[in-house]
Amino acid sequence: MDTVLLARIQFALTIGFHFLFPPTTLGLSFIIVIIEGMYLKTGKELYKKISSLLIKLLGLVFVIGTATGIVMEFSFGNNWAEYSKMVGDIFGAPLAAEGVFAFFLESVFLGVLVFARNRVSKKAYWWSSFFVFFGSHLSGLWIIIANSWMQTPAGYKIVNGKAVLTDFWAAALNPSTIDRYVHVILSAWITGSIVAAAIASYYLLKGIFKEYAKKLLTISVIIFAVVSMLQLVSGHSSANVVYKNQPAKLAAFEGLWETKRNAPLSLFGIPVEKDKKTYFEIGIPGLLSYLVSWDTNTEVKGLNEFGEDIPPVFITYATYHTMIALGTLFILIGLIGLWLLFKKVLWEKKWYHILLIITTPLVYVAVQTGWMAAEIGRQPWIVYGVMKTSKAISNVVPAGQIIFSLIMFILIYILLFVVFLKLFFKIVKKGPDSAEVQGY
Amino acid sequence: MEFLQIIWFVLIIVLLTGYSVLDGFDLGVGILTPVLAKTDDEKRILFNAIGPVWDGNEVWLLTGGGALFAAFPPVYATVFSGFYLALMLVLFSLIFRAVSFEYWAHDVKFRKFWCRAAVVGSFIPSLLYGVALGNVILGIPLKNNFDFAGNFFTLLRPFPLLTGILGLVMILMHGSVFAILKTEGDIKNRAINIAKKLLMIFPVVFILTVILGAIQIQGATSKIVAWIFVVLILGFWFYTKKAVESQEEGKAFTFSSLVNVSIMGLIAAVQFPVLVRATNPELNMTIFNSSSSKLTLTVMLIIAGIGMPIVIGYTIYVYRIFKGKVKLQEGEGY
Numbered sequence: 158m159d160t161v162l163l164a165r166i167q168f169a170l171t172i173g174f175h176f177l178f179p180p181t182t183l184g185l186s187f188i189i190v191i192i193e194g195m196y197l198k199t200g201k202e203l204y205k206k207i208s209s210l211l212i213k214l215l216g217l218v219f220v221i222g223t224a225t226g227i228v229m230e231f232s233f234g235n236n237w238a239e240y241s242k243m244v245g246d247i248f249g250a251p252l253a254a255e256g257v258f259a260f261f262l263e264s265v266f267l268g269v270l271v272f273a274r275n276r277v278s279k280k281a282y283w284w285s286s287f288f289v290f291f292g293s294h295l296s297g298l299w300i301i302i303a304n305s306w307m308q309t310p311a312g313y314k315i316v317n318g319k320a321v322l323t324d325f326w327a328a329a330l331n332p333s334t335i336d337r338y339v340h341v342i343l344s345a346w347i348t349g350s351i352v353a354a355a356i357a358s359y360y361l362l363k364g365i366f367k368e369y370a371k372k373l374l375t376i377s378v379i380i381f382a383v384v385s386m387l388q389l390v391s392g393h394s395s396a397n398v399v400y401k402n403q404p405a406k407l408a409a410f411e412g413l414w415e416t417k418r419n420a421p422l423s424l425f426g427i428p429v430e431k432d433k434k435t436y437f438e439i440g441i442p443g444l445l446s447y448l449v450s451w452d453t454n455t456e457v458k459g460l461n462e463f464g465e466d467i468p469p470v471f472i473t474y475a476t477y478h479t480m481i482a483l484g485t486l487f488i489l490i491g492l493i494g495l496w497l498l499f500k501k502v503l504w505e506k507k508w509y510h511i512l513l514i515i516t517t518p519l520v521y522v523a524v525q526t527g528w529m530a531a532e533i534g535r536q537p538w539i540v541y542g543v544m545k546t547s548k549a550i551s552n553v554v555p556a557g558q559i560i561f562s563l564i565m566f567i568l569i570y571i572l573l574f575v576v577f578l579k580l581f582f583k584i585v586k587k588g589p590d591s592a593e594v595q596g597y
Numbered sequence: 598m599e600f601l602q603i604i605w606f607v608l609i610i611v612l613l614t615g616y617s618v619l620d621g622f623d624l625g626v627g628i629l630t631p632v633l634a635k636t637d638d639e640k641r642i643l644f645n646a647i648g649p650v651w652d653g654n655e656v657w658l659l660t661g662g663g664a665l666f667a668a669f670p671p672v673y674a675t676v677f678s679g680f681y682l683a684l685m686l687v688l689f690s691l692i693f694r695a696v697s698f699e700y701w702a703h704d705v706k707f708r709k710f711w712c713r714a715a716v717v718g719s720f721i722p723s724l725l726y727g728v729a730l731g732n733v734i735l736g737i738p739l740k741n742n743f744d745f746a747g748n749f750f751t752l753l754r755p756f757p758l759l760t761g762i763l764g765l766v767m768i769l770m771h772g773s774v775f776a777i778l779k780t781e782g783d784i785k786n787r788a789i790n791i792a793k794k795l796l797m798i799f800p801v802v803f804i805l806t807v808i809l810g811a812i813q814i815q816g817a818t819s820k821i822v823a824w825i826f827v828v829l830i831l832g833f834w835f836y837t838k839k840a841v842e843s844q845e846e847g848k849a850f851t852f853s854s855l856v857n858v859s860i861m862g863l864i865a866a867v868q869f870p871v872l873v874r875a876t877n878p879e880l881n882m883t884i885f886n887s888s889s890s891k892l893t894l895t896v897m898l899i900i901a902g903i904g905m906p907i908v909i910g911y912t913i914y915v916y917r918i919f920k921g922k923v924k925l926q927e928g929e930g931y
Contacts, residue, residue, distance in 0.1 A: 217699055223652055224695035228688050230662055234677020235684060238744075241677075245670020246889040250897055253667040256660030257904035264656050265908075265915050268649035276918050288911075322889075325896045551678035553744045562685045569692060576696075580703040596925075597644045597702035 163559040164236040164550045167566065169532075171228050173525060174570045178222035180524055183293050183342065184349015185215045186263075188377065189270075190283075190290040197283045206589035207369050208286075209274070211353065213584050213592045215289075216271040221577060223264070225570075236559070240539055240549035244320045247313055247328055248303055255299035263292030272595050294342060301338045302329050307540050308531070309333040309402045320543065336398045337531075340391045344524050346384045347487060353377035355517040356585055358510035366588045371504050378498060378513075382491025388484055393448065399534075400449040403541055404458040405466065406534035409473040411445055412438070413459045420445040420457035425478070428470045433461060435474075468536040477530035483523035490516055601894040602884040605668040606869060608901055612664055614861040616657035618771075618854045623647035623654055625772015627694060627719030630712060633776055633787050638925060640712065644698045646779040646923045651698075653912065655691075667897050671743055671887045672872045679737065679745025680729055683752055687722045694718030720765075727764025731757030734867060735813060736874035743882060756809050763802045767860060770795040774837065774853040778846045779923050789841065792849075796838045799856075803830065810867070815878060817867050826863035830856055 189211050196204035230252060233241045241248070266288040274282055312327030313320045322328060354377040360370035399407045407413075412428035412435035413420060421440030428435040443453035460467050490512060497503040539546040584592070626633075626647050634640040666673040677684060693714040701711035735756045738746040773795060776788035807827055811818050833855040840849035868874075873882040888894065 217703075220652065220695050220699050223655065224692040227655070227659060227691055230659055230666075231677060231684060231688060233666065234673045235681055236678070238674035238678035241666065241674040242671050245666055245673065246893045249663060249665075249667030249670055249673070249889070250893055250900070253660060253663030253897060254900045254904070256656055256663045257900055257908065260656045260659060261653060261908045261912070265650075265653040265912055268653060269915055269918060272645070272649040273918050322893045322896070325892065551674075551681070553678050553746075554681045558681055558685075561682075565685070565689055569689060573692070573696060576700055576704060576707075580700065583703055597641055597648055597698060 160554070160556045160559060161547050161550055163556055163563065164554075165546065167236060167559060167563045168232060170563070170570075171225065171232065171566055173528075174574070175222070175225035175229055176525065176528060177521060178218050178225065179293070179297065180341075180345035180348040181218045181352060182215065182222050183297060183345035184347070184352065185211055185218065186286070186290040186293050186349075187346055188349050188353050188380065189215065190286045191376065193283050193286040197279055203368060203372060206593060207373050210356075210369075210584070210589040210592040212270050212286075214352075214581060216267065217577065217580060217584065219263075219267055221573060224573075228566075234551075236551055236554065237539075237549050238551035238553070240544065242319070243544055243549070244540060247306060247310075247320055247322050250322075250325075251299045251303040251306075251329070255296050259292050259296035259299060261292075263289050263296060266292065274593075274595055297341060297345070298338055301341055302331075302334055305334040305337050306331050308337070308535055309398070310540050310543055315543075320540070332402050333395075333398045336391070336395045340388070340395045340527075343384050343388045343391050344527065347381060347388065348520050348524060350377040350381040350384065351513065351517050351520045354381055355514045358513045359585065360588070361504060362507060362510050362514075366590070369589045374503060375498065378491070378494040378503065381487070382495045385484070385487040385491040389488060392481070392484060397449055400457070403535065405460065405463040406468060406473070407449075408458055408460045408463075409468045409470045409534050410477040410530065411457075412470065412474045413445070413457060414461050415459040416456060416462055417459065418446060418456050419443045419453050420455075422448065423474075423478075426474070428474050430470050466537060468534050473530055473534045476526040476533065480523050480527040480530060483519055483526075487516070487520070487523070598891050598894075599885070601891060601898065602888045603870070604898060605664070605888065605894055606865070606872070606884045608898075609661060609664050609668065610861055610865045612657055612661035614858055616654070616661055617861055618857045619654035619657060620651065621768050621771045621857055622775035622850075623651040623772070624719045624723045625768045625770070626776055627715050627772070628723060628769060629772050629776065629788075629791065630716055632791055633773075633780075633784050635783075637708070639784055640701070641925060642780060642784060642923050643776065644701065644715075645925070646776070648698055649919050650916065652695075653915070655695075664897070664901075668889055668894060669872055669882075669884065669887045670889060672882050675739070675743050675745055675873060675882065676729070676733065679747070680732075680752065682749045683725055683729060687725050690718040690721040692718075694722075723768040724761045724765045726761075728752060728757045728761035730764070730864060731760030733873045734760070734810070734864065736815070736876045739873075739875040739877070739880045739882075741880070743880065743887075756806075756813050759802070759806050759809055763806050763860075766795060766799050766802050767857065770799055770837070771853045771857060774841065774846075774849045777841065777844075778850045781922050789844070792841050793838075796834070796841060799834055800831065803834070814867065815874070820866055823863055823866040826859050826866055829859040830863065833859055 189208055192204050192208040192211070196208060266285040269277060269285040270289055277285070306328055309332040311331040312322060312324035314323050353373055357370040357374035357377060360366045361374065396407070399410070411423045412426045414433050414435065419442060421442045422444035423438060423440040426435040426438040446455040446457055447453045449455060449457065460470065493509065494503065497506055497509060535541055537545050537547065539549045626643055630640060630643055634643050697711045697715035697718055701708055701715065704711060732752050735754065737751065740746045770792065773788050773792035777785055777792060780788065817823060833852050837849055837852040837856060840852055870884045871881045872884060872887060875881050
């Protein structure tokens with residue numbers, strides 16, 4: 158089998174699995190810092206216990222994030238040595254900075270959160286929760302900086318076939334960094350809030366830990382609803398950045414083959430690369446042009462402009478539209494929640510609790526498909542317009558070794574995930590009362 | 598420019614030393630679990646001793662790897678792709694180890710399995726780090742474009758195997774001394790016994806490594822600083838031994854840490870300015886022919902200069918929170 162394809166499959170699987178955990182970490186740390194703040198302010202045991210439960214879950218989520226994260230940091234050298242040589246001057250720095258500024262902070266203070274509530278003052282404990290929150294969000298920033306540079310490279314020049322840094326701030330704050338960072342952070346908050354909401358819903362359905370559940374449900378549904386709406390704005394802004402900087406990707410998102418004025422926003426379709434056509438297309442005429450410029454007359458480039466250098470269109474289109482459809486659904490579910498809260502029946506409506514539980518895996522689907530659209534949509538480039546993915550792999554690693562590691566990763570990750578789910582539910586079932594005991 | 602390249606050589610050694618001193622003891626405790634702890638409660642004490650800190654300790658490796666990537670990209674590319682299978686074994690082990698403590702605590706039915714995962718997951722990296730370092734010190738076959746030209750078995754030559762064993766013994770020694778510091782009663786007694794044995798083995802393996810290294814490594818014997826570190830290592834080893842015998846726990850851990858530091862110092866002294874020695878000396882990857890641009894090294898230096906003092910500050914703060922012997926709280930556990 159082709160080593161490029163194998164290396165790509167391995168990267169896709171390992172990063173996909175890894176990225177189940179960081180958004181959960183970010184989202185939970187956000188809710189924890191809020192609830193710990195409420196505890197610090199009111200001194201109510203209720204908040205302490207809810208937070209203790211979430212911290213216990215965070216501890217579990219975090220270790221898997223760390224374990225699978227080291228794999229990612231090694232992977233550029235392991236499988237993408239030519240890429241590492243070509244862009245190391247720029248790409249390595251954010252990874253190192255992530256360690257120095259962020260990962261140390263979150264790991265060290267997570268130790269305090271998970272093990273030392275009784276050893277430090279209430280204030281110091283709140284600050285620890287803040288540092289975990291702050292560290293994990295900063296960590297995300299450096300990773301998004303690195304990834305955004307692959308999408309919209311800036312602040313560099315090519316010398317002897319290698320990308321050399323010319324302007325750090327231009328490279329770090331490249332055209333897509335800010336928009337993509339906001340988008341990813343909001344998605345993490347949606348993730349954290351739906352997980353918390355689902356736990357609360359489960360308790361209410363079972364009729365256990367009701368007092369905790371009511372508080373947690375209220376807090377998490379408000380966050381879920383508000384952030385889902387903000388995500389619409391962020392998504393729009395992100396798509397505009399793609400329009401400006403990666404026109405081939407936007408065309409693939411929309412299944413748009415011919416360059417057009419009055420371009421439609423595609424709602425459904427089946428793009429077929431072989432025929433260079435999108436079948437069964439349903440779209441809203443002019444809306445795409447309008448959204449990218451507030452003018453229906455604006456020209457949007459089609460895939461045919463880019464010759465061979467286009468991403469796999471079907472999967473880019475499908476993942477992008479899955480994300481959008483789900484995002485829209487989340488707004489709807491959030492609004493229903495706010496309405497129920499306003500009517501003071503949020504704690505009683507069992508159908509809504511069930512709906513929240515069902516929505517939880519869908520949030521992960523949205524997060525994953527969003528990333529797939531972003532990364533597959535960048536192909537055939539590993540660094541957009543600068544380096545092709547096919548030229549980026551390690552020449553010295555034979556296919557057989559990648560097959561071996563790939564099989565091992567699949568087996569190990571399946572085992573980790575099965576046990577993770579089992580333990581996650583076990584901790585949830587035990588509830589907030591027993592979560593207060595810290596340590597192993 | 599030269600100054601920056603030298604500074605980054607030093608900083609990467611510092612990061613790896615931080616990793617060796619800090620993660621060294623929790624790897625050691627991980628491997629020694631079945632020797633030190635007989636009951637679940639005893640295991641729980643050991644895991645609680647390293648639980649709050651091992652994750653932060655491992656970040657030193659992550660940051661060291663990131664810094665190597667940023668400061669010397671071709672070295673990162675050559676070593677990580679060249680040692681592919683060995684590093685995969687390290688990764689698989691680290692994954693198992695990372696989840697093992699948490700899974701051990703909650704997954705009561707499969708405790709034995711997760712305890713073994715902690716042991717093996719700590720053992721394999723502890724051995725392979727030394728093997729990997731031994732290879733870049735001894736020299737590996739490289740192609741003209743600096744790609745690795747050997748295979749998995751190239752890595753298993755006598756000198757790297759010996760450095761692998763040395764690294765393992767050092768980590769075990771450090772772990773047992775840490776266990777003495779953090780525990781009481783039976784566990785502590787077992788830790789003292791095993792520490793004494795390891796302290797007997799260490800100088801034998803170390804001297805063998807020095808002799809073989811002096812014979813096999815180009816130009817190593819003429820480096821005076823390296824010889825100073827050899828003396829320092831033996832000196833700190835001696836004081837660790839004395840402190841263990843007189844049960845001065847804090848002192849023993851300090852000296853054991855200094856053994857770690859001096860071993861990294863010895864490696865640095867033998868290597869400088871080489872990062873990866875090649876079988877053909879013309880292809881040696883040095884800090885001068887393999888570094889990033891001046892701007893990148895400068896930016897990174899600013900990042901490290903601001904960030905690392907803060908990191909060290911709060912790391913010390915948190916270690917102080919967890920100071921003292923580990924005791925199981927009333928009503929604790931699963």
